Amino acid sequence: xxxxxxxxxxxxxxxxxxxxxxxALRSFNFDNLLLKIPELRHLDCEISAVxxxxxxxxxxxxxxxxxxxxxxxxxxxxxxxxxVVLHGSDTMSYTASGLSFMLENLAKPVIFTGSxxxxxxxxxxxxxxxxxAIQLAGLRKRNRPMIQEVALYFEYKLYRANRTTKIxxxxxxxxxxxxxxxxLTSGVHLQINEEALLRPAKRVFKVHTNLxxxxxxxxxFPGMCQNVFEHxxxxxxxxxxxxxxxxxxxATTAPWFISALKDAIKRGISIVNITQCNTGSVKMGxxxxxVELKKIGIxxxxxxxPEAAVAKMMYLLGQQLxxxxxxxxxxxxxxxxxx
Ligand code: ASP
Numbered sequence: 001x002x003x004x005x006x007x008x009x010x011x012x013x014x015x016x017x018x019x020x021x022x023x024a025l026r027s028f029n030f031d032n033l034l035l036k037i038p039e040l041r042h043l044d045c046e047i048s049a050v051x052x053x054x055x056x057x058x059x060x061x062x063x064x065x066x067x068x069x070x071x072x073x074x075x076x077x078x079x080x081x082x083x084v085v086l087h088g089s090d091t092m093s094y095t096a097s098g099l100s101f102m103l104e105n106l107a108k109p110v111i112f113t114g115s116x117x118x119x120x121x122x123x124x125x126x127x128x129x130x131x132x133a134i135q136l137a138g139l140r141k142r143n144r145p146m147i148q149e150v151a152l153y154f155e156y157k158l159y160r161a162n163r164t165t166k167i168x169x170x171x172x173x174x175x176x177x178x179x180x181x182x183x184l185t186s187g188v189h190l191q192i193n194e195e196a197l198l199r200p201a202k203r204v205f206k207v208h209t210n211l212x213x214x215x216x217x218x219x220x221f222p223g224m225c226q227n228v229f230e231h232x233x234x235x236x237x238x239x240x241x242x243x244x245x246x247x248x249x250x251a252t253t254a255p256w257f258i259s260a261l262k263d264a265i266k267r268g269i270s271i272v273n274i275t276q277c278n279t280g281s282v283k284m285g286x287x288x289x290x291v292e293l294k295k296i297g298i299x300x301x302x303x304x305x306p307e308a309a310v311a312k313m314m315y316l317l318g319q320q321l322x323x324x325x326x327x328x329x330x331x332x333x334x335x336x337x338x339x
Contacts, residue, residue, distance in 0.1 A: 003081040003138035004046045008072045010065065010095075011055030012088025014113070014130065017120030027055050028119055037119075039131055045138045048080075058088025058095070058114075063211040063314060066098045073103065073110060074207045082109040082137030082145060086130070089114040089166060089174050092152060093307040096161030100150040100308075100335045101315035104206040109137045109147035112161060113154060116172055125172045129154060132186050139190075149198040149335070151183060158184035160198065162308040162337040165278075178278045179303040179339065198336045212317035215240040217310055219276060226256040233264040239317050240270040242301065242309045249273045249282030249300070250289035262296045270317070270326055274301035274309045299327045302338040312337065 009015050009030045016025040028036065030049040040047060050072055056065065073083050087095055096112040103110065113133040115126035133153040139146035150161040155173045163180040167173075185191045214237045218229075233241070241264070245251045261271060273282050273293060281303040284294035294300075301309050316330055333339065 002044060002046055003140065004048070004079065005082050005084060005134055005137050006072065006076045006080040007047060007049040007084050007086065007134070008069055009049060009051040009055065009086045010058075010061075010069060010088075011052060012058050012086065012090075012092075012114045013118050014086050014088075014115040014126045015055055016118035018118060025118055037127060037130070039127065040134070043131065043134055043138070045134060047134060056088070058091040061088075061091045061095055063098060063213060066095055066102065066211070067209045069095070069099060070102050070207050070209060073099075077108070077205060080108070081140075082147075083111070084130070084133045084137050085110065085112045087112050087114050089116065089154070093161070093164045093166055093175070093305065094311060096150055096152050096164065097305070097308040097311040097337070098211070098314070100160075100162040100337065101311055102208050102211070103150065104208060105200050105203040106150065106205060107148045107200050107202075108145050109139075110150045111137050111147065111158070112150070112152045116170075116174055125155060128156075132156075136184065136190075146192065147183070147197065148200050156186045157182040158186070160196075160336055162311070162335055163305065165305045165307060176278075178305075179281075180336075208315060208318065210318035211314040212239055213314060214238055215242065215310065215313050215317070217242045217244070217306060219244040220246065220251055226254075226260075229257065230260045233260050233269070238264075238269055240272070240313045242272045242274060242306065242313055243298070244276045244306060245273055245282070245290075245293075246276060248280065248286050248290070249275055249284045249293065250287050251293060253289055253292065258292045258296065261293070261298065265297050268323065270299060270313070270323070270330070272299040272301045272309055272313060272330060274304055274306060279303070297323075297327070299330050302331070304338045308337045 119126035159177040
């Protein structure tokens with residue numbers, strides 16, 4: 001059976017071609033994809049493409065656009081065997097993390113990719129990223145898709161999407177998954193790390209689009225002042241905060257800091273602790289500087305990336321859980337986003 005793959009073009013550098021007369025970059029017409037990239041004919045897949053009406057630089061992405069991508073997937077879920085989402089690399093990890101939570105019981109591959117250079121550039125990384133992403137979306141084993149999760153393919157590696165973060169604005173190797181092994185490495189052969197793959201519960205596929213955006217991501221720094229911090233936490237309508245703390249989840253023990261947090265929790269604001277470090281995990285209670293955080297009910301974000309922590313916060317706030325359930329569910333791995 002030839003796999004049917006749906007390509008969803010949202011924008012970003014990957015979909016640009018250089019007009020060699022003017023030197024300007026313009027959007028590529030994905031309707032004529034096979035004419036422009038004849039190599040795609042050699043893939044053993046049927047490829048269809050849909051595109052955002054106006055392709056976006058990913059700095060303009062937001063949860064409403066995440067929902068549009070989900071709608072393409074939901075509409076085509078029975079018809080297609082896999083989905084490849086072409087997206088600007090700048091906020092790709094946020095969108096891909098968002099989709100990992102929005103698509104519950106996903107049993108088909110949703111593979112995000114993009115590129116550092118436009119598809120029409122002579123030295124482009126777009127072709128390899130696109131061709132291999134499509135190939136991976138079509139991979140099957142025992143009549144089932146090999147990948148059954150939201151993943152991100154970039155520069156010879158496939159990662160679990162909600163473990164990734166953009167690490168370079170210069171190198172072709174633009175992404176990393178600091179706390180989880182790549183799912184696959186593409187060399188002469190495709191080396192799949194089967195044990196690392198997520199296997200969904202055999203339940204009905206569900207799409208969640210009710211995301212709550214009234215949240216903040218606050219990175220602590222030595223010298224952050226009381227006035228500013230208290231103002232941020234007392235903003236009208238604030239529902240959740242992801243706090244990037246030091247090391248294994250540590251923060252100042254200054255009484256004003258702890259009482260601002262305590263007060264916010266009392267007002268029903270969910271506060272999650274993640275670390276500013278690239279690798280390693282929050283372990284509240286390890287040092288004196290995190291004992292109080294644990295006591296007052298700060299949620300442990302473990303080794304989640306900021307992108308995954310923000311997306312999970314938006315998703316879970318939309319699930320209308322009570323504070324206790326919210327903490328328990330947040331601290332549980334829902335889509336392999338924490339360990
Ligand atoms: N600024 C672009 C974007 O994120 C960069 C890229 O596509 O890689 O849309």
